[in-house]
Amino acid sequence: MITVFERPKSLTSAKTHYCPGCTHGIIHRLVAEVIDELGVREKTIGVSPVGCSVLAYNYFNLDMQQAAHGRAPAVATGIKRVNRDKVVFTYQGDGDLASIGTAEIIHAAARGENFTTIFVNNAIYGMTGGQMAPTTLLEQVSQTSPQGRDPSLQGYPIRMSEMLATIDGAVFIARVSVHNPQEVSKAKKAIKKAFELQQAGRGFTLIEVLSTCPTNWGLSPREALKWLADKMIPVYPLGVKKTPEEGEI
Amino acid sequence: MVKVLMKGNEALAEAAVRAGCRYFFGYPITPQNEIPHYLAKRLPEVGGVFVQAESEIAAINMVYGAAGSGARVMTSSSGPGISLKQEGISYIAGAELPCVIVNMQRGGPGLGGIQPAQSDYFQAVKGGGHGDYRLLVLAPATIQEMVDLMGKAFDLADEYRNPVMILGDGILGQMMEAVELPSEDLSLKIPSKPWATTGAKGRTPNIINSLYLDPLELEKHNLHLRNKYEQMRQExxxxxxxxxxxxxxxxxxxxxxxxxxxxxxxxxxxxxxxxxxxxxxxxxxxxxxxxxxxxxxxxxxxxxxxxxxxxxxxxxxxxxxxxxxxxxxxxxxxxxxxxxxxxxxxxxxxxxxxxxx
CATH class of the missing domain: 3.40.50.920 (Rossmann fold)
Structure with missing residues (x-):
């Protein structure tokens, strides 16, 4: 019998706590597949954030550290400075990275810290029950923007990838999505490239992955995928924001 | 051994290096600046790493990452900066990571002043951040004692897997005294740390964590910590x-x-x-x-x-x-x-x- 599909070695057999239709599971798998393909499972250290993916240390079959809210890039800095020959990544949501942890991500990038950040942007706080995130779209309803996000009251969504692409220490910044198989495939390529650049010692890499939150968006999983494509992508355009070479991923 | 005349902050920094500390993460604040100044020069000479962080919050979280990776690591600051570190210190205590934190105290509250004080006593000895935890707190009175206590601080941190605070003050940091430094022991053995995250090569993954969602599990963890603090009494x-x-x-x-x-x-x-x-x-x-x-x-x-x-x-x-x-x-x-x-x-x-x- 030929095995055509199996769990990556870099994932444990633990059942995830993610809601039905949430795309965290896909993103976890992509990261794990890349680690498997690069053959670095035994030399990779991951950092889980505070937020929905706080328990990622139970799902990745890797050495993991759990970080305080927003501080994963600082924790990863400490890990990588000690483990210079290892592969280090952070896995962070939008509240973690784009709100409470903006200082840490910007300065990790500015120092050119040689680790990879997987930034999962679903435009809402999931774990705490659907509050407005810095990436919440204008007019998007959340628990703390019940009339829809009004720029005169709650300001504007923040585009982290574009902002980080202006930083000299960042070598590869891309925004990808996982709302259909083609995009999933592109997302994996981008993640792989980021890890490869890290292995080559090139500097800071970040992949922003647009992700769904059917539960807190109040949509079915299918509707959520469509909402991501129709509403999020126009505000958060996909593509490479910064790369050491010419061309596409 | 020859005695040398050294400023407290610099003597402390050199003693840390001689105790095997190879990583320092910090942020400028008076009256402890000579510690990072000294280590920025000194650590690269011994293959170590000095990073000036973007904030005390980032610095203490870098300490968390490095300590979790098994390194001898320290940070230093003073009152307002130590307050900012409290979040990270609580996580470090919760995740049971060894590290040394130096507080060269200055007057408070708020921005307070930059002259010496001992007004962070409660913060140091009663935990300081959220949750039930304690630091081992060492309070030197001379620069010689500060030097002598550095090695002990790192050893205690490793032994108990607990953050250790050196509670000094602006006088001890800024004054000069004749000190005898410990010899540079190149064969210094740091205890092995099989729990550290170094890549799960040929073993099950190591996880550095302070989250226990099951209250029974967290209570068990809290009681384990309490037993550890009880054991520390012998120190x-x-x-x-x-x-x-x-x-x-x-x-x-x-x-x-x-x-x-x-x-x-x-x-x-x-x-x-x-x-x-x-x-x-x-x-x-x-x-x-x-x-x-x-x-x-x-x-x-x-x-x-x-x-x-x-x-x-x-x-x-x-x-x-x-x-x-x-x-x-x-x-x-x-x-x-x-x-x-x-x-x-x-x-x-x-x-x-x-x-x-």
């Missing part, structure tokens, strides 16, 4: 000076204790039976030694550069059996021998008149 240290027959015992730590020590001699020259007890560990508090030192005492005075913080632990550890009085200056002011002697004489006169104090 308590204190120094006595002329307490054998002392009817009045001064209690102070760090710089304040140096002033108090001078008062003991001056008081004795006036025929007063004065002694000094100086806790060297503030957590664990050297309760037995304190009680022993105060056996004959009719009165105890705490000499502190805080507004009555040490006094609470002294009263508690003497089990409220002896009257404990306060003598101190705050805000960057330092108690003088005259201040303390005046307080002693008031008490002595009251004793003479048989009055209850």
């Amino acid at each position: 308590s240290m204190g120094e006595t000076y002329k307490t054998e027959d002392a009817e009045l015992v001064l209690v102070g730590y760090g710089s304040a204790a140096r002033v108090a020590k001078a008062v003991v001699d001056q008081g004795r020259a006036r025929g007063l039976k004065v002694g000094l007890f100086r806790p060297i560990t503030l957590f664990p508090f050297p309760k037995d030694d304190l009680q022993k030192a105060c056996r004959q005492a009719n009165d105890v005075i705490t000499v502190e550069m805080s507004l009555g913080q040490l006094i609470e632990d002294v009263r508690y550890n003497l089990e409220f059996k002896v009257p404990v009085h306060y003598c101190g200056r705050v805000g960057g002011m330092i108690p003088t021998t005259r201040d303390i002697l005046a307080k002693i004489e008031v008490l002595a006169n009251l004793q003479g008149e048989g009055e209850k104090v």
Whole structure:
């Protein structure tokens, strides 16, 4: 019998706590597949954030550290400075990275810290029950923007990838999505490239992955995928924001 | 060994390197800046890493990452910066990671001032951040002692897998004294740390974590930590000076204790039976030694550069059996021998008149 599909070695057999239709599971798998393909499972250290993916240390079959809210890039800095020959990544949501942890991500990038950040942007706080995130779209309803996000009251969504692409220490910044198989495939390529650049010692890499939150968006999983494509992508355009070479991923 | 004249902050930094510390993460703040200045030059010479972080918050989280990776690592700061580190310190205590944190205290609250103080005592000895936890707190009174305690601090941190705080102050950081440094031991063995995240090569993954969603599990973890803090009691240290027959015992730590020590001699020259007890560990508090030192005492005075913080632990550890009085200056002011002697004489006169104090 030929095995055509199996769990990556870099994932444990633990059942995830993610809601039905949430795309965290896909993103976890992509990261794990890349680690498997690069053959670095035994030399990779991951950092889980505070937020929905706080328990990622139970799902990745890797050495993991759990970080305080927003501080994963600082924790990863400490890990990588000690483990210079290892592969280090952070896995962070939008509240973690784009709100409470903006200082840490910007300065990790500015120092050119040689680790990879997987930034999962679903435009809402999931774990705490659907509050407005810095990436919440204008007019998007959340628990703390019940009339829809009004720029005169709650300001504007923040585009982290574009902002980080202006930083000299960042070598590869891309925004990808996982709302259909083609995009999933592109997302994996981008993640792989980021890890490869890290292995080559090139500097800071970040992949922003647009992700769904059917539960807190109040949509079915299918509707959520469509909402991501129709509403999020126009505000958060996909593509490479910064790369050491010419061309596409 | 030859003695060298060194500034406290620099001597401490060199002692850390000689204790095997190879990683430092910090953020500028007065009066501890000579520590990062020194280590920025020194650590690369020994294959170590110095990183100036974007904030104290980031610095302490870098310490978390490096400590979780098994390194000997430290950070240093002063009052306002130590407050910012409290989140990370709580996580480090929760995840049971060894590291050393130096607080060269200055006056507070808020931005306070930049002159020496001891007003972070409660913050240091009662936990400081959220949750039930303790730091091991060491309080040197001379630069030599600061140097000697660095090696001990790293060893205790590793032994108990707990953050250790060196609680100094602006005087100790800024003054110069002759010190004898420990030899550079290149074969220095740091205890192996099989729990560290170094890549799960040929083993099951290691996880550094302080999250326990199941309350029963968290309670178990809390009780485990409490047992550890109980065990730490064996590490308590204190120094006595002329307490054998002392009817009045001064209690102070760090710089304040140096002033108090001078008062003991001056008081004795006036025929007063004065002694000094100086806790060297503030957590664990050297309760037995304190009680022993105060056996004959009719009165105890705490000499502190805080507004009555040490006094609470002294009263508690003497089990409220002896009257404990306060003598101190705050805000960057330092108690003088005259201040303390005046307080002693008031008490002595009251004793003479048989009055209850």
